[in-house]
Amino acid sequence: MSEATAILRTGRKFDQVLQGARSVFMADGFEGASVDDIARAAGVSKATLYSYFPDKRLLFMEVAQNECCRMAENVVSMVDDTKPAREVLTIAATQLAAFLVSDFAQQVFRICVAEQDRFPELGRAFYEAGPQNGTRQLAEYLQKAVNKGELVIEDLQFAAEQFSELCKVRLWPRSTFGIQSSFSEAEIEEVALQAVDMFMARYGA
Template identity: 80%
Template sequence: MTEAAAILRTGRKFDQVLRGAREVFMADGFEGASVDDIARAAGVSKATLYSYFPDKRLLFMEVAQVECRRMAENVVAMVDDCKPAREVLTIAATELTAFLVSDFSQQMFRICIAERDRFPELGQTFYEAGPQNGQRQMVEYLEKAVNKGELAIDNLQLAAEQFSELCKVRIWTRAAIGVQKSFSKAELDAIATQAVDMFMARYGA
């Protein structure tokens, strides 16, 4: 990216565009989201919108990346590597379960599925910014825990993916197909706790 482009992708109007796009994508999906509606929601002109994102797909991918990055940064900020593994994993599981059933996560998933054949890059971007990035950071933490003797894991990547799947039990499928649209904190905390219990039963040193 050139210096001019880097400057262009910062500032108040750029943030406005992202907020407006997020609002419209959440309400109307990808196909139903019009550039006019996004510009209106963002409070900017179409010319300003196009100066940042000449293609609606690029805008969607930026929204997905920013939101997933924010979630990951929040989790990292809460984690203290000096704390016991169970405590660290519980924090991660609690944040992950809440994110999985959030309106944003569910809508992004639906959009990626709906546009899978026409725009596979949408799903690829969401996967890389969300699940893949989360697993990468989990692998980094698990390696530290193994080196400290708290966990015994041979395949770190597999263990990271297993941890993510444990956090989906009961809630993910129900949310994805609309069987259950809201989840209490108690429900999510129970899933997070059980995920950590099972993970520690398998990998605790």
């Protein structure tokens, strides 16, 4: 990344552009989101918007990556490696399950699927920032738990992906197919606890 690019990606207006774009993409989808609407929502000129992102696809990818990184950082900040593995995994499962059925995650997923033939890079960007980044960080934690003798895992990456899939049970298909649009804390917690129970039954030392 060049110094000029790094400068352009900082500052109040850059944050305004991301927030404005996020709100418009959420409301109108990728195809329906216009540059005029994004600039208006961000409170900047079109020239300013284009100085940051000359392509709407780049802006969408930045919004998706920024949100996924924010979510990952939030989970990491809540994790205490000194706590028992079950406690740490329960926090991770609860946060992940809630994120997966959030309006943002569901909208981005739909956009990526709808645009995958024309713009496959959108899906790749979201996958790398979201699922791939999340399982990588989880695998790093699992390694620490293995080193402490709390878990017994041979394939850390595979186990991390299994854990993520367990957090989707019931919630993800109902949300994705429009069967249910909102979920209570109790529903999310139940799935999270069940996910951890099954994971620990398989990998607990």
